[in-house]
Amino acid sequence: MLPLTLAEIAAAVGGTLHDADPQAQVTGLCTFDSRVVEPGGLYVALPGARVDGHDFAVQAIEAGAVVVLAARPLGVPAIVVEDTLAAYGRLATAIVARVPSLGVVGVTGSVGKTTTKDLIGQVLSSLGPTTAPPGNRNSESGMPENVSRVTADSRFLVLEMGARHVGDIAYLTSLVRPHVGVVLNVGTAHLGEFGSREAIAKAKGELVEALAADGAAVLNADDPMVAAMAGRTAAEVVTFGLGAEATVRAESVEVDGTGRASFTLRTPAGAAKVALRLVGEHLVPNALAAAAVALHFTDDLALIAQALSTAAPVSEGRMQVVESPAGFTVINDAYNAGPVSMTAALRTLTKLAAGRRAVAVLGQMNELGETSTADHVGVGAVAAEVGVDWLLTVGNDDAAQLGRAAAERGVATRHVPDRDAAREALAEQLAPGDVVLFKGSNSVGLMALATTLAAGTDLTTD
Missing domain, CATH: 3.90.190.20 (Mur ligase, C-terminal domain)
Structure with missing residues (x-):
């Protein structure tokens, strides 16, 4: 976490201080989950369907939180705002703004977001300090928590962006605009919420719509609904896949007796051998997406191939x-x-x-x-x-x-x-x-x- 005084946080989120020292500093995680509050952190009191986060404010302070982001005074150090979720988002925006050289990567798709985010994080770590937390905090409440893990020396930030409704990813990208956006696939996850795959595609494509002209949209050439998103972005389009038309592709894929795939990584920068430690042939496209992202930041293909070949499982419950x-x-x-x-x-x-x-x-x-x-x-x-x-x-x-x-x-x-x-x-x-x-x-x-x-x-x- 970038050290921020309570006065600086209050100014960033549009809040007022109550029972708090303006010069006290937040140096730890900013989280809405009272169970993971850490010393020096900030606790966000979110209202919920079953419980109200404000009820855990005292517990959070006792666990070491410096301050609570709250909708009302609570008798503990607090920054009071009208809407704690919206203020949490503004805090994420303010944190990223303090690291202007930070390369931000957004990842979405119906399947494989977390594994791909983990792979990208490990590859980019070969280029410099990278923030790509394990797990899948990918919502309007989870993404700001991951952003709060950014440090002054972070060079890259990799964020998973999920959606249950059209407009969700547009909101996330309004908080933190990615330089590179990855769309993996359009499947049937949350189909009951969206109503159709076309609506899912509309939502996922909001990521590439947010990219600037000097950014990169990394799209799955093997998924027609993803490939069609090329027309929705001003950014450079880089495709990945198993087909010959993909910009970044896998050739000569083989799977050994332990279920691990090896292949030739073919790119505009040349070719290199990759042997994944991850189990499952279906993870080859995830690795290709990670390679395509890395190529936006470096042309060192040997480094990318080596990083992919040494990448290990990071998030629990994924193969x-x-x-x-x-x-x-x-x-x-x-x-x-x-x-x-x-x-x-x-x-x-x-x-x-x-x-x-x-x-x-x-x-x-x-x-x-x-x-x-x-x-x-x-x-x-x-x-x-x-x-x-x-x-x-x-x-x-x-x-x-x-x-x-x-x-x-x-x-x-x-x-x-x-x-x-x-x-x-x-x-x-x-x-x-x-x-x-x-x-x-x-x-x-x-x-x-x-x-x-x-x-x-x-x-x-x-």
Whole structure:
């Protein structure tokens, strides 16, 4: 965090100080989550549907926060504003303005934002100090928290930008304007919120609309709805993909017995060999996007290829492969799920199993709208097609439909209603040597179960 006095913060957000020393400094994280407040930080009291952040103000101060950004005086050091969320956004704008040389990269898409952000962060770190926090704080409340991690020597800032409505990304880019914008794909995530893929494309394209003429729009040439966004930006357009027409592309892709891909990275700056440490052939386009971003800042292709080849998983629950002390290989891809990522994960599972028993633990995929049933049935068919040996579905009727589709095609299947029942079923069924994939929407809670199994903890105990 850039050190800022309370007087400077109040001026930036249009607030007034109450019970606070104007010269006191905020030197730590600016967060809306009272559980992660750190000494020297700032706590943002956001109103919520179930709880009001103002109720945790005293707790935040006791945890070390210097001040609370609040909508009313609270009897603790506070900067009072009319709208705390809007003020939080203005604070993010002010922080970035204090580092004028900062190169900002925005990443959006229906699938793969976090992994791509993590890859970009690791590649750009080879060029200079880079702020690219793990996880996916990508909303109007989460993005400012990530911005607050910028330091005086930060050269790059990589931000994930999510959307549930048209206009969400336009708002985020109005707070922090990227120099480079990456659009990965237009899928069906949050289709229930948007209503159509066309609306999703409209929302995702707001990122490239925000770019300046000297910026770069990095677009997936293999996704027609993304490629069409080239006409929506004043920036230079750089495409990535597997096809010959892509500016940055992968040639001669090979996958080894551990599920890791290697390829020739072909770019206008030349070609280089890349061997990913990340598991899954489907992550090759993510790596290409990261390379395309890096090429905006450097023409050192050897450095880019080396950084991609050494990049490791950063954010929890995204294709993390762990050898459990109990003898299982655990693939923790349980942070979230959609039809495309489910399909990719299942293909990786059976590739990695390579003769061992392939077990898939799949929760429902939420927010798919009218296509939800068909999407779940389709994933069940994929499970059979790729050769899953045993399938455990967890959650609602959509998850059960997925299991029935697989069972009709010959896959041994069981359905349970929740994570606790899944734990019991796995304790009965798993054997050393099994390769076990966990994937589903985050609300199903499979990530905790994957973590437990990966640690070698006995599933029969709580």
